[in-house]
Amino acid sequence: MKLLKLTERLGLVNYRNQSKSEIKPHIIVDTDICNSGCPHKCTTWVCPANCYTMDEENKVHFQVEDCIECGTCMYACDQGAVDWNYPDPEIGRGVNWNFG
Template sequence: MGTTVEGKLGHNVFKIGKERHITVNTEICNTKCKDKVCLYICPAFLYKLDDQGNVTVDWEGCLECGTCLLCCLEDALEWEYPRGENGIQYRSA
C-alpha cells in the first residue's frame, strides 16, 4: 500500500477549471519568509521550490483544507475557493 501522496490524490475527483485559485507572491517568499512552512505543512504536498528557488503550488490537486492559508504568515498567498463547479468533489470524506 506504499502509495505516494500524488498517487493518493489520483483517487480523488477534481474538476479542474481554467483559473488558478491560489497564487504565490514569490517576491514576499524570497524577501520576507525564512521558514517556508508551506513546503512541508500542506497535507497534499503541493508546494515545491522550482529550479530558481521560487515557491510554486500545484493548485490543481488542492484539497481546499486551508492549512497553507492559515500558516503563511507573510500573506504571500492569494487564496480563494475555486469557482463553483471546480475543485475537489469528495465522494466519501
C-alpha cells in the same frame, strides 16, 4: 499494506473541471514574498497536496491543480503571500469528494 506516495494518493481524488485546459486559480500566491524574505517557506511541507514546491535554488513554486481546498496554507503562511479563496464552480478546480 503498501504505503502510498502522495502522487498516488492524489490520484484517488476526484477533481472538478478536470477536462478543462484553462482553469481560474482560486489561490493566488505572491511567490516574490516567499522568495525574498520568508524565514521558513513552510508551505512547501505543510500543504497536504504538495501544491507548493521548492526547486534546487530554494525557490518556492505554486500550482493550484492538486489543491484539495483544505485551507492549511492560509493559516501556515504568516508572511501574507497566500491570497486564498474557494474555487469557482464553473471555471475553477477543487474537489468533489466521493466519501468526504
